[in-house]
Amino acid sequence: MAKPAFDNQKYLELQSTYIKERIAAFDNKLYLEFGGKLFDDEHAARVLPGFKPDSKLKMLLKLKEQAEIIIAINAADIAKNKLRGDLGITYDVEVLRLIDAFRSVGLYVGSVVITQYENQSAALKFRTLLQKQGIKSYVHYKIAGYPNDVQKIVSDAGYGKNEYIVTQRPLVIVTAPGPGSGKMATCLSQLYQEFRQGVKAGYAKFETFPVWNLPLKHPVNLAYEAATVDLNDVNMIDPLHLEAYGKTAVNYNRDVEIFPVLKAIMERISGNCPYKSPTDMGVNQAGFCINDDELCRKAGRDEIIRRYYQTAEAVMRGNLAPESLAKIKLLLSQAGASTADRKVVQAALDKAETAKTNAMAIELADGTVVCGRRTSLLDAPAACLLNALKALGNIADEIPLISPQVIEPVAELKTGCLGNNNPMLHVDEVLLALAISAASNKVSRQALQLLPQLRNTEAHSTVIPGAMDRNILHKLGINVTNEAQFRTKKLYH
Structure with a gap:
């Protein structure tokens, strides 16, 4: 944090x-x-x-x-x-x-x-x-x-x-x-x-x-422009205020x-x-009420980078004109920021390249970056979330956080009764399974108690997360960005 x-x-x-x-x-x-x-x-x-x-x-x-x-x-x-x-x-x-x-x-x-x-x-x-x-x-x-x-x-x-x-x-x-x-x-x-x-x-x-009494090109004010790119708001020096009072x-x-x-x-x-x-x-x-301007400048630059990825997805979906992305790029330049400054982006892309599948990376509060990839049983956000909890709790990688006795019936329910094409668990399902396992497994209980430590962490996905995954990660307080790329080549998402 x-x-x-x-x-x-x-x-x-x-x-x-x-x-x-x-x-x-x-x-x-x-x-x-x-x-x-x-x-x-x-x-x-x-x-x-x-x-x-x-x-x-x-x-x-x-x-x-x-x-x-x-x-x-x-x-x-x-x-x-x-x-x-x-x-x-x-x-x-x-x-x-x-x-x-x-x-x-x-x-x-x-x-x-x-x-x-x-x-x-x-x-x-x-x-x-x-x-x-x-x-x-x-x-x-x-x-x-x-x-x-x-x-x-x-x-x-x-x-x-x-x-x-x-x-x-x-x-x-x-x-x-x-x-x-x-x-x-x-x-x-x-x-x-x-x-x-x-x-x-x-x-x-x-x-x-x-913020009226911060400089025009302060990253906090530039981040406001990035957040309102759909409204095409533009920050400017108030000419009437300058004329009336001689103050910027x-x-x-x-x-x-x-x-x-x-x-x-x-x-x-x-x-x-x-x-x-x-x-x-x-x-x-x-x-x-700002008492550390440099930290606010960094936070503003980080926000513009996050808005860049949101805008790229909106442009790809046809919800925003390409000019919106060009404006965000200009704001990045004015703020002295770059997408390369976001550590989780390259980490996620490298993991996806190595694993030859979708991946996600989470940067924890201490700067540690944890990755997860899509498997036969876990989607990338779910796998990354579990790996992040293990890192926070110093839990060995080989120790399962969710009992197989819990995963198997959930997977069978999805493919059998609910008619899903595969048994892969998403973030909401993994959290429910973790909560059930916590009733009888102290390691699972420990991991569950670490969830609040994920608030204000940063994450990046190599594909657009599902709506439910995105919603749950948001509720956990994780700032997630993603590449403007769908998970599959299917026409319906």
């Missing part, structure tokens, strides 16, 4: 205090557009070693008595069953998951707003579902000429046509299942409605990346491009805009 380079406790205190100050700067009513992931922000944890994946959630818990949450979802995304790629669930299902997750930690979810609403049948059906579950919902309509026709937007025919979302608390967090859900439009619509009722509410934006701050193209329009909308709503630049709108304090 990388040494902490980020002071997480300082972040929790500094960030929550700064948001309280921003609430007080307005009429004790702040609409906070929340970008990125509130739960499981693993990207931030990887590029800022010491940042906890649930840091933003814990920060909000410090404000939970003042905060309520609105979840925005685009009606068009409901209609087309848009998927959240990392979880494989549709955006409407993700809204329900988020509500459960927020409630489970004591955060108050006030309502759901369906944006870009045009009486879509799927959106109506979803609203009915919310009503049956006792969840308040509102609709915001599509506005012709948005976002440039400011006069129409800030009028009874624009924001005034939207349903006013009733809120109860000073801090209103507007979040969403993914990008393009209408978070900013929801915040500004509410500002318009609040001002009509005499409440001088405010708007701010909370996004961790790019980093932002990204979409915020810079939309700011003049946003400023005009806010001026029309309230008579003035409290911000001189898009950076002013932000409340992110993460950059002040």
Whole structure:
């Protein structure tokens, strides 16, 4: 595990205090557009070693008595069953998951707003579902000429046509299942409605990346560009901030491009805009909590390399244009990184060449690299996982971690009752078999107890892992990359 380079406790205190100050700067009513992931922000944890994946959630818990949450979802995304790629669930299902997750930690979810609403049948059906579950919902309509026709937007025919979302608390967090859900439009619509009722509410934006007070080409900021290559986000010096204050701050193209329009909308709503630049709108304090810049630079370079392999696979599958991979290569060059820096890549490729089959390599926390190959009974990720546990526990290679009395009936079940073509076990099946063996075998029990030590290790596969293998390795906290090559020549994967 990388040494902490980020002071997480300082972040929790500094960030929550700064948001309280921003609430007080307005009429004790702040609409906070929340970008990125509130739960499981693993990207931030990887590029800022010491940042906890649930840091933003814990920060909000410090404000939970003042905060309520609105979840925005685009009606068009409901209609087309848009998927959240990392979880494989549709955006409407993700809204329900988020509500459960927020409630489970004591955060108050006030309502759901369906944006870009045009009486879509799927959106109506979803609203009915919310009503049956006792969840308040509102609709915001599509506005012709948005976002440039400011006069129409800030009028009874624009924001005034939207349903006013009733809120109860000073801090209103507007979040969403993914990008393009209408978070900013929801915040500004509410500002318009609040001002009509005499409440001088405010708007701010909370996004961790790019880190505004790190250099433009800092690997942590370049890693953000790599992570958003599908959105074609580009980091840039905020020209408006530089002009207003004579100070350099980093932002990204979409915020810079939309700011003049946003400023005009806010001026029309309230008579003035409290911000001189898009950076002013932000409340992110993460950059002040870095205590080892060099470690963060290395972590940023490592992340860009991982994103290179993810992008290569997406391009191969036809999910991204080849230009995306060219951009990642440019980011690698700008960060001074290379795929050769990732030790597990060459180790896995060498193992595959020697064994003449698929292989995987895992780099443990102490730098030891362990390999595994596909066999008649184990797929490469499963074999590599078992070898890594043996290395962690100093268990001799010839000692089996799983009893043959356990493997044999599982293999027979797969080929017999379940109709699989071969008895080869995958990662999930190996872990279940290991757990069963642990009941009667102390070595198996020892290996099972070592699984947490695999968190934050690095791995590389010479082929694309199966969906279940990838999911289990992710749950174990292993950062897996792979070559953009299918396991077989079959057309269906």
